[in-house]
Amino acid sequence: MSDKPMAPAIDGWHTMEVKPHLIGTRCKACGSYFFPKNNDYCRNPVCDSTDFDEVELSRTGNxxxxxxxxxxxxxxFVAAEPFEPYTIAAVQLEKEQMVILGQAIQGIGCEDLKVGMPVELVLEPLHETDDDIKMTWKWKPAAQ
Amino acid sequence: MSNEIAILGAGMHPWGKWGHNFVQYGVAAAREALADAGVPWQDVKFVSGGATVRCGYPGYVAGATFAQALGWQGAEVNTSYAACASGSQALAAARNKILAGECDVALVVGADTTPKGFLAPAGGYRPEDPDWVRFYLGVTNPTYFGLYARRRMDVYGDTLEDFAAVKVKNSAIGSKNPRARYRKSFTAEEVAASAMVADPLRLMDICATSDGGAALIVSSLEYAEKIGKGDAPRVAAISTTTPTFASSVVEMPDMATDSAAAAGVEAHAFRSTLPLKAYEEAGIGPEDVDLAEVYDLSTALELDWIEDLRLAPRGEAAALLRAGDTAIGGKIPVNVSGGLACFGEAVPAQALAQVCELTWQLRGEAGDRQVKDAKVGITANQGLFGHGSSVIIKR
Known part of the structure; x- marks a missing residue:
C-alpha cells in the first residue's frame, strides 16, 4: 500500500479509530438496534417510534x-490483480442481538474459523483509488 | 366451506439456456397446460402471471403479456411479483378469484429468460442500495449459501460428503426428467472435483440460473366435477407469509439481521415459519406428506428445508439423507423432479414448476420418477425481500 490518506469506503458506517466501531442507530422508544443506520421509522411491529439515537455498536462478537x-x-467490487480469495464472517453481537456480515482480515482462511469463535472489529483496506485508500470493517479472531 | 381448488392441467417449457424471449416459454407452457386440462383457451377468465423484472416492460405486466400472446379474449389479468415465490403468489391470486366465485377457470403462468453470470447492480456510489453495498464489500449470492452450509457443518456435524450426496441424489433422478436442463448423473467424486465457489460449497453444490416456463390451469371444484375431473389434484394450502421481526438469519441482500434486543422481541427464522400456515390451512401435519419439492439453491439448503418443513427434527436432515429416506423409494422423497440442481432457477416459473411436478406425481404420471402412492405433496421456496411460499397439493 502507498502513503495515500485513508478514507472510509462507505461514509458514516464506522468510526476510523484504531479500535473502530460500526455506527448504527437505536430506537429511543423500544431499544431495537439497526445497521446500517435507520433514522426514519422503527421496524419493530409493536413500536411506532420515529426517534433514534446514533450509537456505536459492540466491536466484539462471536x-x-x-x-x-x-x-x-x-x-x-474492486478486485486486486491477480484476485486473491478472501474470507467472510457473519458475527453475532450479544448486546445488540443481531448478526453483521463483513470480510475477515487478510491472511485468515475458513480453516482458521469456527462457529462461536470470538472476533473483534478492525479496519483494513478494501481497495485504492487515485486519491486515497478506501478502508472498510473486517472481523479479526480475538485470540490473534 | 372448502378452500380448495382443482388443478386441471400442468405444463412446462423445458428449462435450458435457450436465449429466446420469455413470452415464448410461457405460451408453450400455457398451451401444454390447456391441452392437459382439456379446457379451451376461451373458457379461461383470469390470467395470473408471475412477474419477471429481468425481462423489462413485458415482464412487469406478465399477466397481460401472456393474455395478449395467447390471443386477447377478454379475460381479466393479474401480475404478481414475489421474487422466487412469484408463481405461488400468482396461484394465490387465482385461488382467491375462484373462491370468490368471480371465475371458474384460471391460467397461472410464469416464465423467465436469464442473463449469463452474476447479476450485477448498477454502478456509481449508492450506499442506500443494499445490493450495491454488498457487492462493493464483496458479498455475492453464494456467500449466503456458504454461510448457511458452513453453519450446518459446525453446529450439526454435516459433512462435505453429505452435501455431495444431495447433488448425486438429485442428479440421478433429474437425469430422468425430460424437462430438466441438466440430465446427467454425477458422482460424489465429480462434485468434490468441481471448483470451490463459497467454502464449503463447490460449483456443483450451487444452482445455475435458467430459462424456462411453467403453467397451471386451475378451477373451482364444481367446474372440475362438471368436466369429469372431480378427482384432479387439489391445491389444499398456499402460504406466502412474510418474516416475523426479529428476522434472525442474515438474508440476501442485507449485511445485517434485525435486532432482537427490544423487550418482548424474539428471534425468528423465516424459512422455518413459512410452512406453518400451509400445514394449518390444509389441516394436515408433516407426517401426512408423501413427497416434497424444495428450493435447493445449494445442496446444503435442501437439508435446511427438510428441517424447516418438519420432515426431520432440527439438525437431523443429513441422517435422513444418509439412510436414503429422501431418495425415491425412501420414506419422504425430496426433489424427485431433480430440483434446482437439475433445472437451474427460472425465478417467476420456479414455484409453479414445483407444483407441476407434484401434480404429475399425484396423478401417477411421473414415469421413472414416480413416487409410489403419492397423495400429499408440499413445496417450499424463498426469495428476496421477505418473499417465500409453501404450497400443499393433495389428491
Whole structure:
C-alpha cells in the first residue's frame, strides 16, 4: 500500500479509530438496534417510534458462520490483480442481538474459523483509488 | 366451506439456456397446460402471471403479456411479483378469484429468460442500495449459501460428503426428467472435483440460473366435477407469509439481521415459519406428506428445508439423507423432479414448476420418477425481500 490518506469506503458506517466501531442507530422508544443506520421509522411491529439515537455498536462478537469468495465478485467490487480469495464472517453481537456480515482480515482462511469463535472489529483496506485508500470493517479472531 | 381448488392441467417449457424471449416459454407452457386440462383457451377468465423484472416492460405486466400472446379474449389479468415465490403468489391470486366465485377457470403462468453470470447492480456510489453495498464489500449470492452450509457443518456435524450426496441424489433422478436442463448423473467424486465457489460449497453444490416456463390451469371444484375431473389434484394450502421481526438469519441482500434486543422481541427464522400456515390451512401435519419439492439453491439448503418443513427434527436432515429416506423409494422423497440442481432457477416459473411436478406425481404420471402412492405433496421456496411460499397439493 502507498502513503495515500485513508478514507472510509462507505461514509458514516464506522468510526476510523484504531479500535473502530460500526455506527448504527437505536430506537429511543423500544431499544431495537439497526445497521446500517435507520433514522426514519422503527421496524419493530409493536413500536411506532420515529426517534433514534446514533450509537456505536459492540466491536466484539462471536462467529455465527463463515465462508469465502473464491471467485472475483462483479463491480462495484474492486478486485486486486491477480484476485486473491478472501474470507467472510457473519458475527453475532450479544448486546445488540443481531448478526453483521463483513470480510475477515487478510491472511485468515475458513480453516482458521469456527462457529462461536470470538472476533473483534478492525479496519483494513478494501481497495485504492487515485486519491486515497478506501478502508472498510473486517472481523479479526480475538485470540490473534 | 372448502378452500380448495382443482388443478386441471400442468405444463412446462423445458428449462435450458435457450436465449429466446420469455413470452415464448410461457405460451408453450400455457398451451401444454390447456391441452392437459382439456379446457379451451376461451373458457379461461383470469390470467395470473408471475412477474419477471429481468425481462423489462413485458415482464412487469406478465399477466397481460401472456393474455395478449395467447390471443386477447377478454379475460381479466393479474401480475404478481414475489421474487422466487412469484408463481405461488400468482396461484394465490387465482385461488382467491375462484373462491370468490368471480371465475371458474384460471391460467397461472410464469416464465423467465436469464442473463449469463452474476447479476450485477448498477454502478456509481449508492450506499442506500443494499445490493450495491454488498457487492462493493464483496458479498455475492453464494456467500449466503456458504454461510448457511458452513453453519450446518459446525453446529450439526454435516459433512462435505453429505452435501455431495444431495447433488448425486438429485442428479440421478433429474437425469430422468425430460424437462430438466441438466440430465446427467454425477458422482460424489465429480462434485468434490468441481471448483470451490463459497467454502464449503463447490460449483456443483450451487444452482445455475435458467430459462424456462411453467403453467397451471386451475378451477373451482364444481367446474372440475362438471368436466369429469372431480378427482384432479387439489391445491389444499398456499402460504406466502412474510418474516416475523426479529428476522434472525442474515438474508440476501442485507449485511445485517434485525435486532432482537427490544423487550418482548424474539428471534425468528423465516424459512422455518413459512410452512406453518400451509400445514394449518390444509389441516394436515408433516407426517401426512408423501413427497416434497424444495428450493435447493445449494445442496446444503435442501437439508435446511427438510428441517424447516418438519420432515426431520432440527439438525437431523443429513441422517435422513444418509439412510436414503429422501431418495425415491425412501420414506419422504425430496426433489424427485431433480430440483434446482437439475433445472437451474427460472425465478417467476420456479414455484409453479414445483407444483407441476407434484401434480404429475399425484396423478401417477411421473414415469421413472414416480413416487409410489403419492397423495400429499408440499413445496417450499424463498426469495428476496421477505418473499417465500409453501404450497400443499393433495389428491
Amino acid at each position: 462467529i455465527w458462520s463463515y465462508t469465502n469468495a473464491s471467485y472475483k465478485p462483479p463491480a462495484p
